[in-house]
Amino acid sequence: QVQMVESGGGLSQAGGSLNLSCTLSALTDEDYVMAWFRQAPGKEREVIACINWSGGSPYYVDSVKDRFTISGDTAKNTLYLEMKHLKPDDTAMYFCAADPWLSMYTIRALGVTSADFKYWGQGTQVTVSS
Numbered sequence: 450q451v452q453m454v455e456s457g458g459g460l461s462q463a464g465g466s467l468n469l470s471c472t473l474s475a476l477t478d479e480d481y482v483m484a485w486f487r488q489a490p491g492k493e494r495e496v497i498a499c500i501n502w503s504g505g506s507p508y509y510v511d512s513v514k515d516r517f518t519i520s521g522d523t524a525k526n527t528l529y530l531e532m533k534h535l536k537p538d539d540t541a542m543y544f545c546a547a548d549p550w551l552s553m554y555t556i557r558a559l560g561v562t563s564a565d566f567k568y569w570g571q572g573t574q575v576t577v578s579s
Contacts, residue, residue, distance in 0.1 A: 451475050451568040453528075453545050458573030461535050465577070471528040471545030471570055476502075479549035482556065483521060485530045486563055487541035487575075494544065494563040498530065501553050508556055512538075535577045542572040 498519035546566035
């Protein structure tokens, strides 16, 4: 059972930066797709970035493209989300997720939802003030 623990959330002013980390344990040899999701109050959980754990080009939704960067360090078993130029609309609970059966090809072609991911962290709050 893969376990995921997020950290690094907090409060930022608009235009500021925050870095999130997601520590993973009990990974097996499958090539996981890793992702960051977020969920604002009263809204559905939405994907914002995905990446193959083995490497390759990431996928971003338009709302975070050119502001957020997803990356992974397989030696440290840690997934990262670097967030710059933060906006009040970025305020949400942020979750890391992993799945051994998804493919980046499918995600780029068809998109992805929270129902597609098997493993989840507990979330970390990000609040951006104006």
